[in-house]
Amino acid sequence: MLQANLWKMDFVCEIVQALVALAAIAFIVVLIIAHVTAGMVNLTRHEKEKYFLTTTGEKELFPSLHDPHSRELSVVIPAYNEELRMPVMLDEATEYLENRQKQNPSFTYEVIVVDDGSKDKTTEVALRYSRKYGADKLRVLTLVTNRGKGGAVRMGTLSSRGKVILMADADGATKFPDLEKVEAGLNSLNPKPDNMAIACGSRAHLEDDSVAQRSVFRTFLMYGFHFLVWFFCVRGIKDTQCGFKLFTREAALKTFSCLHVERWAFDVELLYIAQCFKIPIAEVAVNWTEIEGSKLVPFWSWLQMGRDLISIRLRYFTGAWKLQSHKTD
Template identity: 30%
Template structure:
C-alpha cells in the first residue's frame, strides 16, 4: 500500500441540498440505507446506538429510506436520543448506491460511513476503523477476504458470483480484496466532494466511490471482519449480480486510457 497522504479539507457547502436534509455536525455519522426493513432494522439500530453511546465520540445515525412501503420510517423514532440522534431522510432515486450517496452528501460529520440494515457486520468493527481514519486514511473498509476475517455465505451462487465480481473489480482496485462488504467509513469532507460526482446507483456503487477516492489522492485500508450472510436480503444474485457486474465493467472501460 502506498504511503498515506492525509487529505484535510474544509466542509463543503451544498447549496442544492435542502436545509431539511442537513444535520448537525458530529465526529462520526453512520448511514443506514433501507428499503422495506421494518423487521431487521430495529435490531441493527439498537445495537448501533448502544455501541455509539458507550464511546467518547459525538455521533449520530441516519436512516435513508429508499421508497419503503412498510413501516421502515417509523422504526428510528423508537431509538432517537439527544446523546446519539437517529435521523430519517428520504431518497426517491432507487438503488442502494443512491441512498448511501444521499446520506453522505447531506452529512456534516468529520467522519461518515455506512452499514447494512441486516447487521451482518458487528458494529464493534468500528473500533478498528476510527483510529485509522484519524491517522489519515481516506477510507477504511471491512473486508471478508483478508487474513483474520471470517465469512459465512450459504449460497453457492453468491460465492461464485462474488469471486467473479472481485476479479473484475480488482482491475481498477488491484490492492483491495473486498469492495462489497457493507461496512465502510470515510474522511467526511473528501468523500462528500467525491460522492457528489458518483453516478452508479446500484450495488456496484462501492467500486465507483473507492476508485474516485483513490484518484483524488486518498488511501484505503482494509480491516478483517466477522461477517454472516443474513436472511431477508433484498440482493438477488441473478438480477442484481448481473447489473452490478455490468456497472463495474462500465467503470473499468471508463478507466482505460484513450
C-alpha cells in the same frame, strides 16, 4: 499443391482480418453506447427530501456536507423495506454510541437513516428511534422514490455533520463495535493528503469458510465478480462490497460528489474514484454474519454489477464521466 496452400493461407488471413475488423467495430460501438447512455451525477433533491422531522414534528432543513463538521461521527444507514431487520441494528448501534458518549462526554454523534423509497414501515420504525433519542442524534431522510443503495448512502452522506462518516448496513451483519477497528485503520493512514482517507471493513478473511458453504455456481459468480473488479476498476482491495466503510469528511465530499452508480456496484466506483484521486485506503477485517432477508438476488444482482463494472471503466475511459467536484442542491 503450393498454389492451393497459398490460397488457404490467404483465405485464413482474410478471415482473421475480418474478425479483427468486426471486433474493432464492436468495441467502437460499445464505446459509443457507453458514452451516449451515460447519465450525469444527479445530486438534485425532491423538496420533501430537503427536510427532517424534529422531535416536535416540525420540519428542519438538513445541513450540507459542504458545511464545517459539528459532530465527531455521522452514521449513514441506507434502508429499503427494513422494518423487521433494522431495529436489531439500531438497538446495537445506539447502545454502543450512547455508552461511548457516557464514557467520553466530548464524543458527539448522529445517525441518519435513509429510507430508500420503502413500501413498508421503515420510516415509521426509524422515527420511533428519533423520538426516543432526539432528532439531534437520530434523523430520518425519506426518499420520495427508490434510488438504490448507492443513491441512498450518497443522499445521507451529503446531509451529514460528522468529522468522519460511517456507512453501515441496516441488517446489522457487521457488529457495530467493529467501528473501533475501522477507526484504527483510518488513523493508521498517515499522511492523509488534505485530510482525505477511507477505511473499508473487509470480509476477505472469512472467504474460505463462505466458499465451503456456497454452491459451485455462486462461488463461480463471486470469483468472477472479484476478477472484473480487479481487471476494470479497483486493485489492492480484496473486499469492495462490505457495507461498513469509514470516510473522513473531506474524502466523503470528494468521492460521493462524483458518484454516478446508485445500485449494487456503487462501492466499486467510490473506491475507483478514491484511487484516481490517490486517497489512501485501509482494508480492515471485521466480524460479519449473513442475515436472512438480503435484497441481493444472486444471479441477476451479480449480472447487474458486472454490467456496471464494465460501464464504469468505459465511461471514464471515454470521458463521458469526469472526476470533478459537483455542487449539491
